[in-house]
Amino acid sequence: MRLTFDADVEEFRAEFAAFLDANLPPEADTVERSRSSAHIPAWARRWQRLLFDEGWLLPGNPPEFGGRNADLLQQFVHLEELARRGVYHSFNPQGLSIIAASLLSFGTDAQKHRWAVPILRAEITASVGMSEPGAGSDLASLRTRAVLDGDHFVLNGQKIWTSGAHDADIILAFVRTDPDAPKHRGISVLVVPTDSPGLTRRPFGTMLATTDQDFNEVFFDDVRVPAANLIGELNQGWAVANGSLGHERTMMWLSFATSLETIARNFHPRTEIGDQHYATLCMDGQAVRLLGSAAL
Numbered sequence: 448m449r450l451t452f453d454a455d456v457e458e459f460r461a462e463f464a465a466f467l468d469a470n471l472p473p474e475a476d477t478v479e480r481s482r483s484s485a486h487i488p489a490w491a492r493r494w495q496r497l498l499f500d501e502g503w504l505l506p507g508n509p510p511e512f513g514g515r516n517a518d519l520l521q522q523f524v525h526l527e528e529l530a531r532r533g534v535y536h537s538f539n540p541q542g543l544s545i546i547a548a549s550l551l552s553f554g555t556d557a558q559k560h561r562w563a564v565p566i567l568r569a570e571i572t573a574s575v576g577m578s579e580p581g582a583g584s585d586l587a588s589l590r591t592r593a594v595l596d597g598d599h600f601v602l603n604g605q606k607i608w609t610s611g612a613h614d615a616d617i618i619l620a621f622v623r624t625d626p627d628a629p630k631h632r633g634i635s636v637l638v639v640p641t642d643s644p645g646l647t648r649r650p651f652g653t654m655l656a657t658t659d660q661d662f663n664e665v666f667f668d669d670v671r672v673p674a675a676n677l678i679g680e681l682n683q684g685w686a687v688a689n690g691s692l693g694h695e696r697t698m699m700w701l702s703f704a705t706s707l708e709t710i711a712r713n714f715h716p717r718t719e720i721g722d723q724h725y726a727t728l729c730m731d732g733q734a735v736r737l738l739g740s741a742a743l
């Protein structure tokens with residue numbers, strides 16, 4: 448059994464599926480792997496750019512930002528088709544779903560064209576600079592300081608867990624601009640080029656994979672950032688943070704529902720999980736889809 452949507456949504460799905468069938472890069476061209484969440488191999492840059500140009504990258508966006516003004520259910524089936532085939536639309540996921548999305552929501556027109564469009568077209572990559580030692584779940588405790596000096600901010604402090612920073616061109620950095628305000632109110636957001644003097648990136652592995660380096664410590668020592676790189680209002684960074692993470696979370700569950708179905712499908716013929724368990728897993732996957740789409 449498989450739940451389907453209204454005919455217009457299924458037509459949209461079929462159109463995207465046909466595009467994928469006709470345009471997915473041949474496997475032989477995709478041998479170069481991504482080494483971090485901000486490193487996009489050349490073939491994947493071409494693939495992401497094609498999706499952007501054809502309005503299939505983020506179909507909910509207007510055409511100038513890689514979409515076709517699709518409604519929520521159309522965006523849902525678009526992600527389903529990608530997840531079902533195990534196809535990524537970008538190898539810089541945080542660039543696409545957090546940073547470009549935040550710039551489109553909170554940036555000026557100039558900022559959208561300077562940073563969001565190049566991220567969406569895979570011309571540059573980006574990392575998120577939120578977490579710090581001592582400011583993880585409690586993000587509002589962040590202490591990296593930015594002081595306005597003429598037409599520049601001067602940054603001092605440290606970020607941690609900054610995925611892909613060593614390969615990124617820019618970091619969306621959450622910084623404290625008013626230390627006297629209540630902690631949620633004194634935060635601002637800056638686009639910081641990673642080649643700025645005084646910025647140091649130190650990648651590190653994990654306990655499970657010491658050579659798989661995606662996380663970074665990022666240090667700011669008197670890093671000067673143009674005031675024009677401020678995203679949104681001064682001291683209103685908390686609203687940007689909530690918007691940024693909302694973008695990431697909205698449809699994250701969908702890939703998990705699809706994974707559940709894929710796992711069930713792949714393992715059933717080869718294992719002894721049994722028809723009863725197989726049916727239960729498939730029903731669970733469908734239930735997640737149904738609940739998720741109903742909540743859109």
Ligand SMILES: Cc1cc2nc3c(=O)[nH]c(=O)nc-3n(C[C@H](O)[C@H](O)[C@H](O)COP(=O)(O)OP(=O)(O)OC[C@H]3O[C@@H](n4cnc5c(N)ncnc54)[C@H](O)[C@@H]3O)c2cc1C
Pocket residue numbers: 541574575576577578579581582583584585607608609610611
């Ligand atoms: C794969 C991965 C990629 C990441 N990439 C990035 C990135 O690109 N950029 C970035 O800025 N950050 C990134 N992070 C960091 C992530 O956002 C933080 O790990 C997260 O905010 C939690 O912070 P922490 O690790 O300091 O844990 P803590 O905040 O110290 O929390 C530790 C534990 O305590 C619990 N806890 C905390 N506060 C409370 C409370 N008040 N009540 C009850 N329980 C509590 C938490 O649930 C958790 O289980 C990444 C993390 C992961 C796992």
